[in-house]
Amino acid sequence: MNNIAQAIADIRSTLPAGVELVAVSKFHPAQAIADAYAAGQRAFGESRVQELCAKIEALPADDIRWHFIGHLQTNKVRQLIATRRIALIESVDSERLLSIIDAESERAGIVSRVLMQVHVAQEETKTGFSPDELLGYFANRRFESLKATHICGLMGMASNTDDAERINADFAAIAALRKRILEICPDLRGFDTLSMGMSGDYPMAIAHGATLVRVGTAIFGSRY
Numbered sequence: 634m635n636n637i638a639q640a641i642a643d644i645r646s647t648l649p650a651g652v653e654l655v656a657v658s659k660f661h662p663a664q665a666i667a668d669a670y671a672a673g674q675r676a677f678g679e680s681r682v683q684e685l686c687a688k689i690e691a692l693p694a695d696d697i698r699w700h701f702i703g704h705l706q707t708n709k710v711r712q713l714i715a716t717r718r719i720a721l722i723e724s725v726d727s728e729r730l731l732s733i734i735d736a737e738s739e740r741a742g743i744v745s746r747v748l749m750q751v752h753v754a755q756e757e758t759k760t761g762f763s764p765d766e767l768l769g770y771f772a773n774r775r776f777e778s779l780k781a782t783h784i785c786g787l788m789g790m791a792s793n794t795d796d797a798e799r800i801n802a803d804f805a806a807i808a809a810l811r812k813r814i815l816e817i818c819p820d821l822r823g824f825d826t827l828s829m830g831m832s833g834d835y836p837m838a839i840a841h842g843a844t845l846v847r848v849g850t851a852i853f854g855s856r857y
């Protein structure tokens with residue numbers, strides 16, 4: 634087994650049933666993705682539209698599930714949707730972006746699956762809705778105006794710190810927010826995905842109910 638296959642096997646052996654592993658392949662060459670694919674990995678996370686489009690071309694296998702996980706510029710939405718290959722846009726961080734995704738999806742005749750990105754971490758640089766913004770969004774049922782977009786859950790990141798208590802508190806806050814949204818909108822269907830946890834903290838995220846973990850470095854090595 635090569636290093637990538639070994640890393641994937643090691644991580645998989647620790648994941649409870651029902652937790653999906655997204656291999657974050659950003660900045661790594663298509664060959665690294667091909668190695669992971671040969672090891673049975675099917676879900677990959679990318680953070681730049683240009684890079685993702687090039688990789689889709691290099692790796693046309695139609696059972697690859699491409700996840701978009703980076704900040705999505707509104708002027709790149711059309712190009713992303715036009716690939717018709719995106720399984721999940723995990724990083725919807727504004728209502729303006731959401732409405733553009735919806736309009737472009739309707740125009741392309743597809744339904745896009747998305748996650749709302751919530752910001753709970755300490756760093757101001759991270760993007761996403763505040764918990765209060767999301768509670769307002771769902772309390773006012775603004776999702777009802779979407780025509781070609783399905784909101785499948787939440788994505789979030791913990792603070793970038795060694796302080797395990799802080800990381801635990803961040804994951805707990807994201808999980809609690811999902812529960813609260815479902816209390817406000819008990820009729821919400823398919824709001825099941827809780828995407829949280831990266832190489833350094835995914836076991837803690839799983840302990841807080843993550844259903845999807847996004848792991849890059851622990852599979853592909855360092856990005857620089």
Ligand SMILES: *Cc1c(COP(=O)(O)O)cnc(C)c1O
Nearest residue numbers: 657702831832833847848849850
């Ligand atoms: C890069 C990235 C990851 C992967 O981080 P690692 O620490 O390399 O596992 C996960 N989620 C998002 C949103 C990212 O941008």
